[in-house]
Amino acid sequence: MCNQLAEGTRWLKCGHFQRHFVAAIVDCDSSRCERSIRHSPSCRQPNCTKNFGPDIQKSIDNVDEFCFQCRTAMSRRR
Numbered sequence: 001m002c003n004q005l006a007e008g009t010r011w012l013k014c015g016h017f018q019r020h021f022v023a024a025i026v027d028c029d030s031s032r033c034e035r036s037i038r039h040s041p042s043c044r045q046p047n048c049t050k051n052f053g054p055d056i057q058k059s060i061d062n063v064d065e066f067c068f069q070c071r072t073a074m075s076r077r078r
């Protein structure tokens with residue numbers, strides 16, 4: 001199963017990752033995975049992997065704060 005390499009912000013106080021964009025696709029080199037370049041376009045197998053696996057999270061920037069979602073959730077609780 002292929003993965004997307006996502007770059008984004010790591011919010012250190014809650015540990016959440018905020019994805020900005022997909023920087024690359026990491027190919028799994030499997031002919032049974034439709035996302036791979038090794039997969040044949042003429043393949044008739046119904047059970048090949050169709051989806052990407054979990055994102056590989058690459059933080060290009062670390063912020064010592066809570067993410068927007070967590071901050072919104074906290075202000076609602078007050």
Ligand SMILES: [Zn+2]
Pocket residue numbers: 001002003027028029030033034035036049
């Ligand atoms: Zn794959």
Ligand SMILES: [Zn+2]
Pocket residue numbers: 031032033034039040043044045048
């Ligand atoms: Zn296939």
Ligand SMILES: [Zn+2]
Pocket residue numbers: 011014015016066067068069070
């Ligand atoms: Zn958060």
